[in-house]
Amino acid sequence: MSTEKPLRILHCFRSPVGGVFRHVRDLVEEHVKHGHEVGILCDSSTGGEHEEKLFEQIKPMLSLGLIRLPIGRSVGPSDLAALWKAYQHIRSLQPDVLHGHSAKGGVLARLIGSALRVNRYRVARLYSPHGGSLHYDRNSLRGHVFFNVERLLERFTDALCFVCHYEQKTYAEKVGTPRTQARMIYNGVQESEFSPVPLNADARQFLYIGMLRDLKGPDVFIDAFVEAEKLTGNHLTGIIVGDGPERDKYQAAITAAGLSERMTMYPSMPARKAFALAETVIVPSRAESLPYIILEAIAAEKPVIASRVGGIPEIIGEKSQALVTAGDAGNLAQTMIKSLRSPDWKQQTLPDANEFRQRFSTPVMAGQILSLYRELLAKA
Known part of the structure; x- marks a missing residue:
């Protein structure tokens, strides 16, 4: 059995539906099995009856809690209020790892993690795009804006975590070769x-x-x-x-x-x-x-x-x-x-x-991501 101390891991994402939600649930389950404390921060207005049932299933595993705040799909003034409320919640939890998923989750995890760093708090900041903003045409106005924002946010990122080679290649083509650590770890399904x-x-x-x-x-x-x-x-x-x-x-x-x-x-x-x-x-x-x-x-x-x-x-x-x-x-x-x-x-x-x-198994995926967390914290 590992003698390394358990980690406090918080996953941040906007929409609790589809593949991103599935990915986070799998990580929660696997990491809790190995004694880590895990929590989720996501939007409170997305999802239906099916997603509520999924939340009920994983709530007992979330020792760091389930935090649901209004987080809009589009960028707007309400994002500032969401960012401030999220910061207050996260600061009180004192996580070791902030893992942001998709564009909005990536912004929350990296900016809040960086604010904690300013206060000399040791936290690893990760971002998994899961496609997200990478689907935009880089020649469009929206794509140009998003990819420049992604480039800027690299300064506040300890590691980019891609789910496939295609995603990693697309990021390099549209945003640029990463200036921070990058890792490709395939998604997996439960045994x-x-x-x-x-x-x-x-x-x-x-x-x-x-x-x-x-x-x-x-x-x-x-x-x-x-x-x-x-x-x-x-x-x-x-x-x-x-x-x-x-x-x-x-x-x-x-x-x-x-x-x-x-x-x-x-x-x-x-x-x-x-x-x-x-x-x-x-x-x-x-x-x-x-x-x-x-x-x-x-x-x-x-x-x-x-x-x-x-x-x-x-x-x-x-x-x-x-x-x-x-x-x-x-x-x-x-x-x-x-x-x-x-x-x-x-x-x-x-x-x-x-x-x-x-x-493509969940234990393989979760083990590789946990190793990345440890690696980043050793450098923090």
Whole structure:
């Protein structure tokens, strides 16, 4: 057993939904298992019933507490009030590590950590972009502003922690070669998730699960579904699981296409519960970093078809036939048809199970991140 003293770790992020929330929950669980004290600071206005249930599950693990403050999506005057309230909370907790996730969380963790440093308080300041502002076009006004801010904030950063090589490369291209320490550590899934999920008796053929917004491509899935039906001359079946700002738009598109009997929408639910609803998982995103849903699906031994964006090829394999052109409904439709006609589609297109498990497990991820925390504190 390690004789090193337990750490006090606080994770800061804005939106408690999707992959970032999943990433933080996994780190909390693993680090608490090893005796560390952990807390969370995030927005109080984001998330629904599903996220509230997740908070209830992890609250007993949060010895440093769950701090929820109003943190807006866009930059505005309210950010100053949020920053001050967050500083007051964090100062009272005396953390060893402040780990910021995505843009707003990164700002909070690094500025507050730096304020504590001014008062000679020893704290490690980390930032994980998780895609976030890196999705902006560097030639756009917004992108130019965000990337200059990211560059400035490097001065207040002890380490940048990227979740895939794509994210690290994109940061270097859009912000610049990091002037502080940088580390690439893959996301991982829990050991308990490396087991197949049996299909329900009434399971459909295709499943989209994720945020309901155009960036994630549910509209591409619907269009590809329509196209695949035309090309095959057969009715297909599908499921959409998720919540988001454009849910009503997608429901209207399903109705307009005459798919109401063959494509059903459900609110957010645990991924493994959703996996029982359909055979093949479709991830038609226009932009991604390293999406958990693909890691979860492969661990559950589900066939996957996904956009060739972000770090997805690092998971599935650069040459996999399961990769499609982002935003191209025709290409997705053709690949969906191919999966239906290939009995060994999963074996043909997905990575070796043992190699996948060695690279993308939560204990491996959490152990590498903890080592980075220790390394930074030794230098502080």
